[in-house]
Amino acid sequence: MTQEPEFVVAVDWGGTWNRVNVVDSNGTVHWENRVANSLSRTTEELLANGERVMREALDWCGDRPVAGIGLAMAGPIDPETGIMDRPPNLMLLDGVSLKALWEPVFGLPVWVGNDADLAALGEYYFGAGRANPEGSDAASREEAVLPRTLVYLTISTGVGGGVVYRGQVFLGASGMAAEVGHMAIESGPDGPLCQCGSRGCLESLASGTAIARMAREKLAEADGTASILARGRPEDVTSGHVFQAATQSDPLALGIIDRLVAVLGVGLTNVLHLYNPDVLVLGGGVSEGIQDLDLMPRIHSLILERAMSGRHREFRFELSRLEGSGGMLGAAMLVWLNTSLA
Ligand SMILES: [Zn+2]
Structure with a gap:
């Protein structure tokens, strides 16, 4: 019997921090860590530091199944190929596709998006979108009356x-x-x-x-x-x-x-x-x-x-209800949406 995935590894890669979380399908964060981009001088160092903290997240998950990896990136990004296009705050990643790079490394599907787009997605499923018009929030994503x-x-x-x-x-x-x-x-x-x-x-x-x-x-x-x-x-x-x-x-x-x-x-x-x-x-x-x-x-x-x-x-x-976590939760949701469509 195949187990249903329990977690996704969600990443919010901004200009200053690369934050990595383990998130379930209800948006609950189970594990988190981050690495400062300033520790890296070259693209190789930046990618190696990113890979290391992702590996820590997957190690934490152990045998519990992971649906995939979702990344919210600061800057323009091609949603199909995942190639970054001159991101002003992450220039070391210009021309890099984390999807192409990391799918074979981790053996998991990788989904990428722009951080503002994914913050909107996070807000839709886990933040302001979940509130019902009477003001009280739905207990779970499944119970929420979501916006159009x-x-x-x-x-x-x-x-x-x-x-x-x-x-x-x-x-x-x-x-x-x-x-x-x-x-x-x-x-x-x-x-x-x-x-x-x-x-x-x-x-x-x-x-x-x-x-x-x-x-x-x-x-x-x-x-x-x-x-x-x-x-x-x-x-x-x-x-x-x-x-x-x-x-x-x-x-x-x-x-x-x-x-x-x-x-x-x-x-x-x-x-x-x-x-x-x-x-x-x-x-x-x-x-x-x-x-x-x-x-x-x-x-x-x-x-x-x-x-x-x-x-x-x-x-x-x-x-916003999510205090800076919108991009992260949107990156997680991107994986859940693509997994359930598969
Ligand atoms: Zn302008």
């Missing part, structure tokens, strides 16, 4: 996103769909330059990097010296400082927060019109500031004002 379309935005150093449609990540033709951070909001010559080369993208106006940049710009103006933020060096100001100053009613910080709310009102209405989600989720470091300042109701009402129809207004607007 969930859109997830991560707002941190940059702005990324993922769309899950009826339980599957919406990938587009080559895995590059849902680049919500690069929708134009202020595309005129005065719009801030985005790292993608365009002007006025959502990322250049709402990311943590953008919030810090706007604070520095305002501090350089004549009335900036009265701000709490002027007490430190302008180059050290972070988005966290801006949120902190806003809780103390600092006018300069509040001005930046007002702009953030307005920009998100426009950008998220665009998202609503494009994807018609029934659940819209915000995650990432900036969303913690949004929570601390209780900005969700303000952003929500701006979206409702701008939405073009009543049907577009019928969505749940939520903060």
Whole structure:
């Protein structure tokens, strides 16, 4: 008799850490470890360090059957071949396919995806997607009434996103769909330059990097010296400082927060019109500031004002429930979905 798989090995490979977990089909984490990417100077070292911690995970599983390996990777990735395409924070893996490399090494199926896409998948099955409209969460994935379309935005150093449609990540033709951070909001010559080369993208106006940049710009103006933020060096100001100053009613910080709310009102209405989600989720470091300042109701009402129809207004607007584990749980779910389809 063949045993049903009990676990998957799920990996969240970000710019700083490579985190490895052993996860069951209900999203419960049974084992975890991580390795710092800074320990590796070459692609070979990076891969060897990654392989070592994966081996530890599989050793922990022992004789208990493992369905496969799922990897959430920071950067563009071909979902079919698993080849990384110039990931800005993991350049040592440019052109590498962990799927091709590791399937023969571990003798297990390997599935890969972009971390924002998989964070959306994790949120769909294990986070905000699982909550029922009355507010209480379903006890298990099987009991949950899942959304039809969930859109997830991560707002941190940059702005990324993922769309899950009826339980599957919406990938587009080559895995590059849902680049919500690069929708134009202020595309005129005065719009801030985005790292993608365009002007006025959502990322250049709402990311943590953008919030810090706007604070520095305002501090350089004549009335900036009265701000709490002027007490430190302008180059050290972070988005966290801006949120902190806003809780103390600092006018300069509040001005930046007002702009953030307005920009998100426009950008998220665009998202609503494009994807018609029934659940819209915000995650990432900036969303913690949004929570601390209780900005969700303000952003929500701006979206409702701008939405073009009543049907577009019928969505749940939520903060992430998964506190940075979304990509990991999405990577696990990618394996379970592909296993059950096999
Ligand atoms: Zn851009």
